[in-house]
Amino acid sequence: MDSTATTALADLVRRAQKGEETAQRELIIAYQHRVAGFVFAMTNRSDYVEDLSQQVFIKMIRALDRLQAPAQFESWLFRLARNTCIDQLRRQKLRRIFLPFGDEHENIPEPPGAVDTEELDALRHALAQLRPQDRALLALVQEGRSHAEIAETLDTSVAAVKARLHRAREHLREHYQPDHED
Amino acid sequence: MKTEDHAWRDLHAHAAAQLRADFADRTLRFARGPAAAEWEQLHTHAAAHLRPGFAVRVLRAARALPGGITLREQLTFGAATAAICLAAVVLFHARKANQENERNLAGWQQLANEADDLDQTL
Numbered sequence: 001m002d003s004t005a006t007t008a009l010a011d012l013v014r015r016a017q018k019g020e021e022t023a024q025r026e027l028i029i030a031y032q033h034r035v036a037g038f039v040f041a042m043t044n045r046s047d048y049v050e051d052l053s054q055q056v057f058i059k060m061i062r063a064l065d066r067l068q069a070p071a072q073f074e075s076w077l078f079r080l081a082r083n084t085c086i087d088q089l090r091r092q093k094l095r096r097i098f099l100p101f102g103d104e105h106e107n108i109p110e111p112p113g114a115v116d117t118e119e120l121d122a123l124r125h126a127l128a129q130l131r132p133q134d135r136a137l138l139a140l141v142q143e144g145r146s147h148a149e150i151a152e153t154l155d156t157s158v159a160a161v162k163a164r165l166h167r168a169r170e171h172l173r174e175h176y177q178p179d180h181e182d
Numbered sequence: 183m184k185t186e187d188h189a190w191r192d193l194h195a196h197a198a199a200q201l202r203a204d205f206a207d208r209t210l211r212f213a214r215g216p217a218a219a220e221w222e223q224l225h226t227h228a229a230a231h232l233r234p235g236f237a238v239r240v241l242r243a244a245r246a247l248p249g250g251i252t253l254r255e256q257l258t259f260g261a262a263t264a265a266i267c268l269a270a271v272v273l274f275h276a277r278k279a280n281q282e283n284e285r286n287l288a289g290w291q292q293l294a295n296e297a298d299d300l301d302q303t304l
Binding site: 021024025028029032033034036037039040041046047049050053054057058061062117119120122123124126142169172173176177178 | 216
């Protein structure tokens with residue numbers, strides 16, 4: 001993002017922080033597709049996309065006045081998205097422990113190839129084999145976040161991010177197979 | 183050509199016919215791992231699941247739902263509860279102590295009266 005775009009974004013965030021509804025709407029529209037993509041990469045569930053994206057943006061509106069540096073908005077938003085998805089996955093895991101039979105009803109897999117190309121289907125399958133933390137890492141990289149920003153988001157060091165990212169990429173490549181041959 | 187050679191050639195032809203026309207490209211594509219285009223497809227697929235009017239719905243929901251309780255509010259609520267409990271304990275203790283004092287005083291008063299009566303009798 002160039003400096004003009006960064007300044008424009010910071011202005012928009014400041015206006016949204018003051019409670020200007022037009023600015024809040026602009027922010028949502030500007031980021032809704034990216035957040036939806038992030039949520040989908042994290043959960044691999046199309047039916048979660050709208051609900052979780054909505055939760056992310058509601059949290060964003062409510063917590064916006066607590067954001068100290070408007071220039072850090074993107075990192076902050078994707079941190080919210082990551083935490084929301086991880087919470088959802090934890091809740092899902094807990095629900096599976098207490099409701100063992102709920103799994104079949106809840107976790108209905110989307111038929112492969114129903115809407116996807118072979119490559120997208122392979123990517124979804126490969127992502128599903130990774131730990132949520134690794135999926136978050138790869139999705140954050142795809143969002144253009146730097147190693148330093150990711151380290152801040154995940155509350156870890158840049159070196160640790162690089163090592164984990166390397167491993168996550170290896171695993172993704174390992175599971176990225178046509179027709180899920182692994 | 184020998185029959186055996188024929189057989190081998192047929193076998194190879196049969197095996198080769200099982201491969202897709204784009205076998206080499208496809209193999210290379212998957213060997214390289216997912217490219218930016220696949221991630222782009224993933225985003226497009228996800229974005230298609232947002233119903234029109236998403237931003238308006240989010241803003242409406244954010245206004246309609248009661249705000250979450252902040253840490254400050256939780257602390258204030260906890261402190262207020264503790265203060266009320268402490269006040270109740272102090273009041274209860276003071277009342278009990280007063281009642282006890284009054285009973286003791288009445289006992290002593292009665293004892294003093296009885297002592298006076300005894301003095302006068304003597």
